[in-house]
Amino acid sequence: MTGIARRMQRIAPFYVMDLLAQARRMEAEGRSIIHMEIGEPDFDTPPPVVAAGQAALATGEIHYTPAKGLAALQQAIAGHYRDRYATDLDPQRVVVTPGSSGALQLIMSVLVNPGESVLLADPGYPCNRHFVELVDGVPVPVAVGPETAYQLTARLVEEAWRDDTKAVLLASPSNPTGTLISDDEMRKLHATVERLGGVLIVDEIYQGLVYDEVGGTALRFADNLFVINSFSKFFGMTGWRLGWLVAPETFIDPIDRLAQNIFLSAPTLSQHAALGAFTPQVMEILERRRQAFQARRDFLLPSLRELGFSIPVTPQGAFYLYAGCSELCDDSKVFAQELLQKAGVAVTPGLDFGFNRPQSHLRFAYTTDLERLREGVERISAFLAS
Ligand SMILES: Cc1ncc(COP(=O)(O)O)c(C=O)c1O
Structure with a gap:
């Protein structure tokens, strides 16, 4: 293609956006999807800010x-x-x-x-x-x-x-x-x-x-x-x-x-x-949300470790767990696809985050509530056992 600046050859797309679009299509067809791929809080903007x-x-x-x-x-x-x-x-x-x-x-x-x-x-x-x-x-x-x-x-x-x-x-x-x-x-x-x-x-x-x-x-x-x-x-x-x-x-x-x-x-x-x-009112709302994120992390971290994912350092912030999956699969991109198709769980393969062993890693975002996270863990467990 002529005309497009050369630098554009070095601008990669976000793979997670493809995955999200695919998950949304599946939802439109009636499938239930647990979203652990999305990098944004599931909480709405605090009402006083709106x-x-x-x-x-x-x-x-x-x-x-x-x-x-x-x-x-x-x-x-x-x-x-x-x-x-x-x-x-x-x-x-x-x-x-x-x-x-x-x-x-x-x-x-x-x-x-x-x-x-x-x-x-x-x-x-x-x-x-x-x-x-x-x-x-x-x-x-x-x-x-x-x-x-x-x-x-x-x-x-x-x-x-x-x-x-x-x-x-x-x-x-x-x-x-x-x-x-x-x-x-x-x-x-x-x-x-x-x-x-x-x-x-x-x-x-x-x-x-x-x-x-x-x-x-x-x-x-x-x-x-x-x-x-x-x-x-x-x-x-x-x-x-x-x-x-x-x-x-x-x-x-x-x-x-x-x-x-x-x-x-x-x-x-x-x-x-x-x-x-x-x-102070908004800070209080945000503090409750921070505690909710912490409770999610405290549930998801040991659950994923138990399933065989490797998370050697306890993540102390944001809402992500970056999990090694080399004991469970050869290629995290294929694994993420199968997990979405067969178990209805969306996670982001390491490929989106650089060149350092991306095929051996997945990112789990705990931007969904505890109940859905529990269901997600059960689905992943059943998928791994199958
Ligand atoms: C580390 C980091 N920096 C920057 C951004 C950009 O965020 P925004 O433009 O919404 O402030 C993101 C979004 O996910 C991020 O994860």
């Missing part, structure tokens, strides 16, 4: 906002870091974006020159490497495993560093593994990247969805790094398309200029809705 959006809509004043976002929202986000994470932040360093996806696009664009490389954990969130490709940068996947809780470490970064490396992108908690980077390792990572002359980017979009410990933010340790966050997951606002980034002060002006050009502003209605998200 009400704040409705109130804004009723005024009819839905115009562009400043490219960096409503000043009140920048302040509310800075207040959230202060109240929940004991971190003081100049609201001017907060830029509100169309999802954290918009933040990733802005950061890669202002940071990475053509030919410069960005180190990424593999397995990891698949879109990350495509954001690097989009600016003609070079994504460098670094294989990670259970020995480092599926996370990059200062040592791995040092080993993988190249002359052309510009940045390191981390995610804590991680998609697809749900694992965290400890405070101690985050400090070491920051110091190492700084010493090597690069820039650290930390994706914290699952912040708040942490189970056995409080969780935190890399902003506690340093100002000269980028942090990405979102209203999608913890706040249950995926479809509102709203996220934010926190940037070092010197990057704010270029980011503002670029945001003015490519987005004009993040969705205005969503920004007004998000202003309703930082009340």
